[in-house]
Amino acid sequence: MTNFSDLLRQWRQTRRLSQLDLALEANVSARHVSFLETGRARPSREMIMQLGEALNIPLSARNQMLAAMGFTPRYETRNWDEAEMAPIRRAIDRTLDRHAPYPGIAIDHLWRLTRMNTPAQKMFGMLGLAEGGSLLELLREPRLWQIVENWPEVAHHSMLRLRTESAAQGGVPELDAAAAFLADHADVGHDIGPAVLTVLRFEDKRLAMFGTIAQFGTPEDTTLEALKIELFFPSDVETELALEAMFG
Numbered sequence: 001m002t003n004f005s006d007l008l009r010q011w012r013q014t015r016r017l018s019q020l021d022l023a024l025e026a027n028v029s030a031r032h033v034s035f036l037e038t039g040r041a042r043p044s045r046e047m048i049m050q051l052g053e054a055l056n057i058p059l060s061a062r063n064q065m066l067a068a069m070g071f072t073p074r075y076e077t078r079n080w081d082e083a084e085m086a087p088i089r090r091a092i093d094r095t096l097d098r099h100a101p102y103p104g105i106a107i108d109h110l111w112r113l114t115r116m117n118t119p120a121q122k123m124f125g126m127l128g129l130a131e132g133g134s135l136l137e138l139l140r141e142p143r144l145w146q147i148v149e150n151w152p153e154v155a156h157h158s159m160l161r162l163r164t165e166s167a168a169q170g171g172v173p174e175l176d177a178a179a180a181f182l183a184d185h186a187d188v189g190h191d192i193g194p195a196v197l198t199v200l201r202f203e204d205k206r207l208a209m210f211g212t213i214a215q216f217g218t219p220e221d222t223t224l225e226a227l228k229i230e231l232f233f234p235s236d237v238e239t240e241l242a243l244e245a246m247f248g
Contacts, residue, residue, distance in 0.1 A: 003139055004048075004068040005039045005071060011055045012037075014170050019049075026054035058169050060222045077222040081115070088216070095214075096120075101232050101248040103209075109165070109226035111135040119247035126202060136178045137146045145185070149199035149206070152187030157196040159186050198236050205242050208235040 002010075012022050012033075014217035019037070023030040027050070035041035036051075048069065063073035078085050096117035099188040100185070103123050106115035113133050116124065124130070127147070129138055139145055141157060145151045159182040166175035195210040209232040219225040233242040 002064075002068065004043065005040070005060070006066055007065050007068060008033075008051065009037045010022065011057050011061065011170060014116075014167070015055050015057075017055070022051070022054060026050050038129075039207050043069060045069075049074065059219070059225050061170060063222070075220060075222050075225075078224075078225070090133070092227075092229065094229075095229055101243050101246075102234065103232045103243075103247070104230065106227055106229050107135060108223075108228075109172070110170065111178075114227065119243065122247055123200075136174060138177055147169060147200055147202070149201050150197065151156050155182045155198060156186035156188050158182055177248060195235075198232075206238065207242055208239045209233060210235055 004186055004239065006072075017025070019033045020030045023033045026248055028047075033040060034117055036047075039184045041086075045066065048061065048065050048071070057134060059075040060077070079192070085137045092106050092115050096106065096115060100117050100119050104122045105109060105113055105119035108114055111134060113124070113129065113131050113135065116131055122139075123217070124133070127138060127141070129135075139155075143168045148154050159179045162175045162179035162182070166179065169175075173232070196212050197208050200207040200209075211230050214229040214231070215228065216224050234243055
């Protein structure tokens with residue numbers, strides 16, 4: 001197991017903070033931060049939580065820091081079928097179901113499809129993907145490149161998002177590998193407009209959509225913290241009518 005001192009230093013460097021910067025954020029002395037990183041000082045449970053908040057690191061990483069010092073993890077990782085998660089499941093299902101006939105999905109930190117509304121099930125089903133499937137794997141599929149009319153622009157946007165999400169989590173190999181793969185296909189494009197669109201071609205149907213991303217506020221569970229809800233909207237009347245005809 002990586003020791004606390006190494007974890008603290010790694011996260012401080014990941015966030016590109018000096019010891020003084022971190023000290024100011026955590027309201028402690030730079031000398032104490034230095035002692036913590038060299039192992040000359042032992043942090044209390046409260047200090048670990050304080051540093052985790054100052055560094056804005058994921059809840060799972062805060063648990064790792066606590067465990068490294070022999071403390072009980074603070075944040076749970078609940079399964080979706082647990083009773084305590086029932087209100088969360090209802091909130092997700094309500095959001096996705098009421099978004100129909102437009103596609104809506106919920107994904108975890110590795111871009112696995114946790115929930116899908118009926119339009120999304122049908123749309124992704126055309127690509128051979130169902131709940132539990134991986135969008136990271138789909139991004140590598142040549143069949144997707146043929147269906148996405150503006151694939152270079154979508155690849156570029158997805159690459160940037162993957163890099164950002166990986167960096168926020170301290171580096172995720174799966175996200176980094178997908179971003180590296182997309183870099184060979186990416187093109188910033190021209191005249192993109194106010195939002196990057198994903199333009200799909202299904203036989204005679206052309207679907208031009210943009211997306212929004214939502215997350216739960218103040219999560220106290222590692223599963224919930226990683227969840228993202230993505231809702232897709234039509235960018236023109238043609239797409240709006242097509243979605244209503246296909247999934248309404």
